[in-house]
Amino acid sequence: MPKKVVSGNYAAAYAAKHARVEVVAAYPITPQTSIIEKIAEFIANGEVENLQYVPVESEHSAMAACIGASATGARAFTATSAQGLALMHEMLHWAAGARLPIVMVDVNRAMAPPWSVWDDQTDSLAQRDTGWLQFYAENNQEVYDGVLMAFKIAEHEKVNLPVMVVESAFILSHTYDVVDMPEQEEIDEFLPPRKPLYTLTDFENPFSVGALGTPADYYEFRYKIAKAMEEAKKVIKEVGKEYGERFGRDYSQMIELYKTDDAEIVFMGMGSLMGTVKEAVDMLRSEGYKVGAAKVRWFRPFPKEELYELAKNVEGIAVLDRNFSFGQEGILFNEAKGVLYNTDAKPIMKNYIVGLGGRDLTVNDVKTIAKNMREIIQKGKLDREIEWYHLKR
Amino acid sequence: MELPADVKKRLTLPFEEHFYAGHTACQGCGAALGLRYVLKAYGGKAIFTIPACCSTIIAGPWPYTALNAPLFHTAFETTGAVISGIEAALKAKGYKVKGEDGIMVVGWAGDGGTADIGLQALSGFLERGHDALYIMYDNEAYMNTGIQRSSSTPYGAWTTNTPGGKKHFLEQRPKKKVIDIVIAHKPAYAATASVAYPEDFMRKLKKAQTIKGPSFIQLFAPCPTGWRSPTDKSIEIARLAVQTAYFPLFEYENGKYKINMPSPNKEPKPLEEYLKLQGRFKYMTKEDIEILQEWVLKEWEELKKKAELFG
Numbered sequence: 001m002p003k004k005v006v007s008g009n010y011a012a013a014y015a016a017k018h019a020r021v022e023v024v025a026a027y028p029i030t031p032q033t034s035i036i037e038k039i040a041e042f043i044a045n046g047e048v049e050n051l052q053y054v055p056v057e058s059e060h061s062a063m064a065a066c067i068g069a070s071a072t073g074a075r076a077f078t079a080t081s082a083q084g085l086a087l088m089h090e091m092l093h094w095a096a097g098a099r100l101p102i103v104m105v106d107v108n109r110a111m112a113p114p115w116s117v118w119d120d121q122t123d124s125l126a127q128r129d130t131g132w133l134q135f136y137a138e139n140n141q142e143v144y145d146g147v148l149m150a151f152k153i154a155e156h157e158k159v160n161l162p163v164m165v166v167e168s169a170f171i172l173s174h175t176y177d178v179v180d181m182p183e184q185e186e187i188d189e190f191l192p193p194r195k196p197l198y199t200l201t202d203f204e205n206p207f208s209v210g211a212l213g214t215p216a217d218y219y220e221f222r223y224k225i226a227k228a229m230e231e232a233k234k235v236i237k238e239v240g241k242e243y244g245e246r247f248g249r250d251y252s253q254m255i256e257l258y259k260t261d262d263a264e265i266v267f268m269g270m271g272s273l274m275g276t277v278k279e280a281v282d283m284l285r286s287e288g289y290k291v292g293a294a295k296v297r298w299f300r301p302f303p304k305e306e307l308y309e310l311a312k313n314v315e316g317i318a319v320l321d322r323n324f325s326f327g328q329e330g331i332l333f334n335e336a337k338g339v340l341y342n343t344d345a346k347p348i349m350k351n352y353i354v355g356l357g358g359r360d361l362t363v364n365d366v367k368t369i370a371k372n373m374r375e376i377i378q379k380g381k382l383d384r385e386i387e388w389y390h391l392k393r
Numbered sequence: 394m395e396l397p398a399d400v401k402k403r404l405t406l407p408f409e410e411h412f413y414a415g416h417t418a419c420q421g422c423g424a425a426l427g428l429r430y431v432l433k434a435y436g437g438k439a440i441f442t443i444p445a446c447c448s449t450i451i452a453g454p455w456p457y458t459a460l461n462a463p464l465f466h467t468a469f470e471t472t473g474a475v476i477s478g479i480e481a482a483l484k485a486k487g488y489k490v491k492g493e494d495g496i497m498v499v500g501w502a503g504d505g506g507t508a509d510i511g512l513q514a515l516s517g518f519l520e521r522g523h524d525a526l527y528i529m530y531d532n533e534a535y536m537n538t539g540i541q542r543s544s545s546t547p548y549g550a551w552t553t554n555t556p557g558g559k560k561h562f563l564e565q566r567p568k569k570k571v572i573d574i575v576i577a578h579k580p581a582y583a584a585t586a587s588v589a590y591p592e593d594f595m596r597k598l599k600k601a602q603t604i605k606g607p608s609f610i611q612l613f614a615p616c617p618t619g620w621r622s623p624t625d626k627s628i629e630i631a632r633l634a635v636q637t638a639y640f641p642l643f644e645y646e647n648g649k650y651k652i653n654m655p656s657p658n659k660e661p662k663p664l665e666e667y668l669k670l671q672g673r674f675k676y677m678t679k680e681d682i683e684i685l686q687e688w689v690l691k692e693w694e695e696l697k698k699k700a701e702l703f704g
Contacts, residue, residue: 022485025478052481057517061474064467064514068442068478071465074485076478090468098465200440200463200479201488201496210466212454 002181008172011140011179012079012105012165013038015147017048018187019103022074025054025065029084030117031173032107036079059084063091063102070100071209073199075151078102081169082109082123089127095162096131096225098209099197101154102162103147104132108271108322109169110357118358119168121271121323125299125331131225133163133232134299136270140177142297143167145249152191152239158231160197168272169358182247190246229301236298254303256295259285260310263292265373269320270296270332273354273361277320280366289370296332304339311345316377318369322355329386348376351386359390405592407433416459418451421624423588423614423631424503424530425451428460430591431499431528434598437461439497442476444511445469446503447537447616448530472500472507473514476525490524491602498525504545505535508571519578519607526601526608529571532616540619544569547639548685549677552619557676567688572611576645581606584644587613589631593642593653604646613640621672633667638693643700650700664689 006014012035016024026036042048052069056062059080066076080088085106095102110120124134135150137143143165150163167173182190198209213221237252244250258278260266267277274295284291294310294317296303311317321330328334333351340346352369355361369389376382396408411432418425424447431439441464443449449466453459467475480490480498489495500518507515507529515527534552535541542552547568551557555564575583582604586594594612601608613634615627622630634640635654638661642653664686668674677685 023478023481025474025481050485050487052485054477054481054521056474056477057513057520061471061477061514061517064471064474065478065481067467067471068465068475069482069485070478072440072479072482072486074482076482091471094468200465201483201486202463203438206437206458206461206463208452208455208458208460208464208466211452211456211458211464212449212466214454217455 002183003178004181005176006140006179007034007174007176008140008143008167009034009107009174010038011144012147012167013042014181015144016077017042018181018184019148019151019191020075020193021077022050023052023054023066023069023076024078025056025062025069025076026078027056027059027062027080027084029059029081031109031169032079032081032084032105034173035105059087060091063088063095066102067091067095067098067100070102071098071200073194073196073201075194076102077104079105079107081107082111085123085127086111089130092127092130092132094210097221099160100162101151101160101194103150103154103165104162105143105147105165105167107169107173108166116357117169119171119272119322120356120358124164124166125323127164128300131161132300133161135163135165135297136299137165137167137172138272138274138295140172140179141249143172144179144181145243145251148187148191149239149243149251153232153235155194156235159228159235161225161228161232166271171272180247186246190242233301233303251297253306254298255306255310256297257310258293258295260292260294260314262290264290264315264377265318265370266292266294266310266314267318267320267366267369268294268296268332268336269322270299271322273320273322276361276363277366280363283363284367284370289374291370302335302339307336307339308343308345311340311343311347314347316348316350316373318373319349319351320354320361321351324353324356348382350376350382353386353388354390365389406430406595407436409433409436411437411461413459413461415453415457416451417453418447419618421615421617421627422451423616423627424448424532426588427530427612427614428501430594431501431598432460432462434595435497435499435602439499440479441465442467442472442479442500444472444502444506445537446506448501448503450537469506470510471514472502472511473516473518473527476500476527477518477521477523480523480525493602497602500525500527502527502529503536504529504531504533505543508545508569509543512574516578519575519580519609522606524605524607526610528610528612530612530614532614532619533568534619536616536619545571548688549674549681551673551676561676563676563681575609579648580609582608582644582646585611585613585640585642587631587635587640587642588615589628589635590642590655597644619673622670626670630667630670633662633670637662637664637667637689639664639667639689641693641696643696648703650696650703652696652700661690661693
């Protein structure tokens with residue numbers, strides 16, 4: 001299997017190329033730019049065929065052009081970040097509502113003001129109700145694998161919904177690492193050409209997409225998206241398993257469990273910070289802590305069942321949120337706690353707000369959090385529900 | 394239905410209908426008429442993109458459509474971008490775009506969705522040179538939203554947010570000249586057209602089909618509801634708009650301007666003839682009418698000069 005040393009962004013660009021995307025419409029925004037630059041290079045070097053590249057005038061138009069392309073039957077791809085994703089927001093609803101399997105890479109970047117180009121999950125999590133599936137990558141390999149799987153899942157006949165593959169600004173987007181890339185023929189077997197649900201080129205049976213939905217019908221349209229999201233869970237697991245069988249990296253779990261079998265305390269989070277957490281788990285284990293890590297790979301659809309299975313057997317869950325919903329709490333914490341309310345699994349849960357705007361979360365930080373969690377479990381009582389971990393006082 | 398030969402001879406437009414009965418336009422709607430002509434011109438071999446506007450409703454609610462052509466409804470400001478994406482996809486997938494046997498990609502948007510919120514996407518579409526046609530049907534206000542002013546609303550017009558009244562809060566700005574903004578992009582083809590002159594409109598639609606690159610047509614489409622005009626006067630009003638030079642017909646191609654007026658050598662009729670048929674202008678004072686008349690003639694002279702210099 002060919003290996004390449006690439007940045008997270010290049011991993012995304014190679015994956016789009018290997019997925020044989022037909023239309024790329026994109027607008028530059030830091031730190032996403034090198035994805036679309038690399039794709040332009042592929043075209044300039046004659047490495048891709050039948051790829052139309054539309055250098056649009058805004059992210060809003062990037063998504064609109066992808067929507068037009070996808071509705072015409074093409075495999076469409078784009079990438080963005082932070083403010084760009086926020087500008088796209090309206091069209092994200094449109095892509096999901098028109099049931100278009102567009103794949104987009106979002107490079108997690110903090111929202112302004114103040115201006116920041118560094119890692120923070122608030123941009124993508126703010127899109128959680130748009131009907132997009134969301135996959136959070138821990139490393140460059142997962143960015144690559146995530147994009148390839150995303151197309152297969154998005155285009156599955158039971159799903160037909162767009163997918164967002166999320167990677168961290170700079171921590172992944174601009175950091176080079178070894179990435180395994182299967183041979184093109186193997187990928188073609190895994191990901192055959194798209195068979196669209198409908199296309200606008202059907203002149204024999206012309207129809208309209210996105211027409212007015214009166215109160216008599218709108219409701220059912222929403223239900224069908226809700227249903228497709230539920231179906232997507234099965235498809236994600238199947239595709240993840242198939243990916244493992246073909247390429248050796250198994251993604252059949254929506255939550256990746258690391259040393260959780262006998263764990264009393266589990267650190268839960270998403271994206272690149274979970275690499276640090278896993279390392280900390282190893283060190284803490286050697287110091288006698290019974291800890292594990294639960295990396296939430298898919299935030300939408302939310303892996304309720306897997307979370308419940310995990311929560312049944314642990315005493316405490318420390319949810320690490322690189323995001324915050326003002327007026328409430330960290331978004332993953334909020335979701336995880338909500339899932340467990342009507343179950344008999346009631347571990348102590350604490351929300352640690354970490355790493356906003358690109359601040360580092362180190363192995364030592366995770367150790368401090370582990371100590372704090374152990375104290376809480378010993379006392380059987382939370383010191384506080386939300387802790388802004390790095391706050392300067 | 395087969396027509397007798399003598400009737401066929403008299404037809405100047407394709408007989409075939411691709412815009413079906415049962416659409417939900419108001420009586421006397423210029424937009425509905427315009428859409429019917431576009432469908433006739435392309436014989437159903439066009440992909441339509443319609444953003445939020447009257448035509449969203451006119452085409453019919455789910456699961457109906459009055460258009461015998463594929464139709465994608467999209468967000469208000471995205472027509473230019475969506476047609477760009479459709480064109481790119483057709484090319485990526487190897488379809489023939491444009492020409493007699495090719496697929497026409499048509500954006501059909503109102504003046505609000507074009508002159509205001511959609512201007513950026515229109516600009517991007519033109520500048521990137523996509524092989525598609527963008528038609529702005531101009532009824533000079535946000536009609537579907539309840540007759541609010543757009544930047545295409547003319548000076549002195551009543552709308553629900555420029556309501557006239559004692560303080561004279563009528564529209565105070567001249568109509569934005571979208572066609573000039575379009576021409577500044579040096580498109581392959583740009584033209585104005587009117588529902589009162591369907592042969593001229595049809596010819597322009599056919600031209601857009603043969604020319605490589607982006608085309609734009611600004612179609613004058615009366616709105617009896619918003620203009621407070623009798624429903625049987627739409628064509629007369631549209632014709633007067635041309636005859637008074639309020640909305641002159643012309644085309645731009647390869648840097649050249651060509652005026653296509655029905656009677657090119659006639660002096661424009663007085664603007665008042667056009668204004669008096671519409672309730673939306675009834676609050677205008679004598680001075681207002683003079684201001685608008687002066688603006689119209691000045692613009693007309695300017696256009697004639699362009700046609701002389703770049704004809």
